[in-house]
Amino acid sequence: MTLPHLTWPRAAGGLTLTLPTPELVDEVLRWRNDPAVTRWLIRTTVDPTAFRTAWLASVDDPRDHAVVAVLDGRAVATGSLEVHDGMAQTEPGSPGDGCEGLLGYLVDPAYAGRGIATAVAASLLDLAFRDLGLLRVTAGCFADNVASWAVMEKLGMRREQQGVRDSWHVEHGWIDGFTYAILADEWLGRGKPLASGGSQARPSTS
Template identity: 40%
Template sequence: MPKTLDDLAWPRHTERLTLRKQEPADADALWEIEGDAAQNRWTTRVYEDRAAFDADRGARAASDLVAYWDGRFAGVLMVAQKDAWSQAEVSEQAKGQLVELGWRVATWAQGRGLATELAREGLAIASEMGVHRVEASCFIENAVSWRVMEKVGMRRESHTVKESLHRDGTWHDGLTYAALTEELRARS
């Protein structure tokens, strides 16, 4: 059975960032990102207001890590552990074997390579957890995200045609990138 985020040592440090699990004191900083509809054009959800965000924050705290740069909130790294798909007879071995990554960078910190730094650390965390596979997905128009996925060595595994319904009411193509943790370990 792979480890969970709770089994790892926190905080973690990258070249510029300190990452850790969320604390109640992070709520205002998180709302700065989550409450900005323009910045969340490609995210799964835009919150109507702070109350809706606060109601959902507890559920997301299990997978969303906060990142600080020189003491200033710089972004969020989602490391969502899931069960890998399996046939029924081997479903126990698939439990917790997949990590889905996602990232958001504060407006002030964009364009400085922090998304790449977050994604690399997400891959390192997944590898340390001992999961089998890491995935990240995006709308095809979100070129910043898929370029980050390529930059960190993830493989484009699918390009789906108009399978993702955007909140603007239009259907968009989607991309999924992945890496096996055995590949990540072989690289390092």
């Protein structure tokens, strides 16, 4: 979402994060349904038309902060931060309204292992806490998706839940799921943001 106080594009290590455009979304669709990407997703393959429509609509949704990461002129990753209400008693002006975010990230398999997911996620945590003033951000994954939860732990997120056989996977059946979270004061107390220097996406050598 484009809000008056948000600046796009923005740097994230060696990446440029920008709002979705038709051209960038089409680039993402080159790899979005790759089995290497869909293996650990809840929503596996996507319909290109529906995907394109949803991503372009996110630009006008004040609670949907979807970005595309560009490296060497290519769309190599996506990130999402969905703002939602926290658990709170129903009182007027409750601080629970719009106080939490749900973090997500995907990387083109051709660019895996370069710190791209970490850089994208770190930049979105900065967005959540420095720009949007959220209280906490959560993220979830299958317990067997080690690469995903390793990013969360690298960023200082805490494993708050292990759901025992709460997640169905097409290859593995019912397996465990993890939920991670981090609070604003925890992230802001870490010092220099990873997105601006602590995690550099290595440029392509091809």
